[in-house]
Amino acid sequence: MAFTDKQIRILSIVATMMAVGMYVAYIPQIQMNLAGQKGAWLQPLVAAINCTLWVIYALFKKNRDIPVALANAPGIFLGLITFITSF
Template sequence: MKSKLHTLVGSIGATIGLLVFLAYIPQIISNLQGDKSQPWQPLIAGISCFIWVLYGLTNEPKRDYILIVPNTLGVILGILTFITSL
């Protein structure tokens, strides 16, 4: 029961994490259209996500894909948002 609850909570957290990082897409589009925004929050978010990806990859005894998947998207979109906002 505890393992199922852990998996459920992790899956909900991963889904919410994906939604948080997908929310960067309108900002990227706006940046590309010339409406630049501040670059620092997405850069720091991308760095934070990168650390969580490393943590998930090095987790023992097995990799933690509930952390790896949404945070990989966070790295990509966070860095892309940073670049387009310059």
């Protein structure tokens, strides 16, 4: 079964929103870290590195993939903030 262009567009929007939501979910952990309830540091660091690689890939490939870049950009910043505040 092949998807139509409209279905792919909808899928890219939903996937982008879900990815952003996944990284926005770091905000409560950041708040707990700042309140003294320190969380794990490894997962947010690896997420930030992973997101950086995906953004570079999406922006520098021949046909830019803006939804992939937009979906992963928040993970760079929120992952790093979560990592830094976990100490």
